Amino acid sequence: MKPRWAVCGTGRMAATFLNVLKQAKKHVTTVISSDLKRAQSFALKHAVPNYYSYEDIDFAQFDIVYVATVNKRHMPDSIMCLRKGKSVLCEKPIALNTDQLQAMTAAAKENNALLAEALWTAYLPAIHKTKELINNGAIGKVISLDCRFCIYIPRSVSRLYDQNGGGALLDIGIYNLFFARLILGEFVEMKATIKRDRQGIDLIDKITLQNAQGAKANLISSIKKKIPIIKAVILGEKGKIIVPYFIGAHKVILRAKDAVKTFSFTHKINGYEYEIEHFEQLHQSNQKQSPIFSLKDSQELLKIMESILKNPNLSFKKHKIISKLQ
Template identity: 35%
Template sequence: MNMHQTYRWGMLAPGKIAHKFASGLQYVPGAELYAIASRDEVKAKNFADQYHAPVSYGSYEALATDPLVDIIYIATPHTFHMENTLLCLEHGKAVLCEKPLAINSYQVETMIQSAKENDSFLMEAVWSRFLPNIHRAKELVESGKIGVINHLEADFGFKADYDPHSRLFDPALGGGALLDIGIYPLFFALYLFGVPNKVESEAKLAPTGVDESCRVKLTFAGGETANIYITVTEFTAVEARIEGDQGAIHLPNRWYQPGNLAITTEHGTEDIVMDFVGNGYNYQAVEVMNCLKEGRRESTRWSHNDSLQLMRLMDEIREQCGIEYPADHIDR
């Protein structure tokens, strides 16, 4: 692993979200976007040229075996995350893999075990976890300014055109609202309250069998609750509200992105303006590099166990709602 202050990043699969990550990485001191890999060599070269990466490859294997690459960001569809991550870990690369980390908890367990066996870093790219506004919300909760928190309301919805072969609706690609966007409010609930002891969920399924919308109620050990709604059939407010017995914290539209928040108590409402650098995707890259500098193989801010508990929660929701993927029946 690179012992200097510059870390060379490789990018596996230059798709839509990879552009966002590459844009954010430009704001990270000590980060160099070094190599791009795609099954389409021309696509890799074009992406590399756009972001001034010096190397491009027409195979993932070539990226994984490049001795100059320190960290690989994996941006393939959900169903390929385990395969791609294992390839990189087995060649000693640090890995930041897009969310969800995999399709089910069995795959997540397999990936975590490989990271340990290969003494390599692994983190799920839950980028919102590292944003200043999300961190500030947790600080306000822990300060006691809204008293004892007891409830979370959070939603995420947008309208997508139905295409049975698209990433959002094809079960072979891990389609559905839950794995694509449900991960945001679910991670937030776990971040605030821990693992729930009761899960109640219902979903409306698309003709392909994946969920196009889903409602989830979580109940926690202290009696706290969370109501979550996700959908790819309509635009929603995309807001989050944390309620306590002495006030509330409101994260407005697109709460999972860089933004501001407000706190309401008996003294009125105070708007809290946050400062940001980059587009938000940079903060998770900073976390990865900080961990490597400190010799850690996982983040304490979003650990292997955090990813596993999140996936187990989504497994339970899928089981309740009757959502299955072909990948659920292989590799076991």
């Protein structure tokens, strides 16, 4: 019997993900929203039979829930479903801080439920190929990594400018941090420069991380870049690897030994299908975490973001942080 999916949320991300579920021929039965009329409208538009507000959810109608509400709702919405024993795939960032994730992890354990972060990049074949090339020594010892995710998001996208859960780092900078940690492992030192608006929302984040071997990751995320840049470059002693549009990568370019080799990957839908298939397999095999992107991985990313966003000395414009990561 196919697992039954629910989608919690009715925004753009929820709609995109639901459409991929449909194209992947998954069994979608339920829409959940804080507002019943919004849930009804969304369900009718996407031909989903059941819709509920938080107050009247029939948890018997689904097995898996994809949480795609605003960032500040990720913890309460996930815990609500975990307490009913449902498998929860929560959109990134899985939580706003490590304390929230610990509460979510505890709820998953107490109810023997599956929980994972929906950071789709982690499940892409091109990303796995990049890691394989590094592990096989295709460019020798890695010296540095440059990763940029810079786009323009207007203030009309209110969730990005919310003082509780908004900002560039949590929404897009997390991709840079994920990729850097995947390639370079754990970090021991960090430098960061942040530009904030008058409400304290981080608009541009420039971060340098260094691992114990001395390799550095230079990361830039911005929601104010009119000309978008989404790209990762890994420099090694014997060559380099370029991953254009690394967040949804479908191509990896290897330049080494005076030769260029391109590895191409074609998504069956748009790339979200890989995390969907992986999560459904975890659910069906009764696993409680993903071996590809674990809750410990989520926790480590949150630790770094927390150390930046919670620094008490941050000003409204720019502030430089230099810290040893524990």
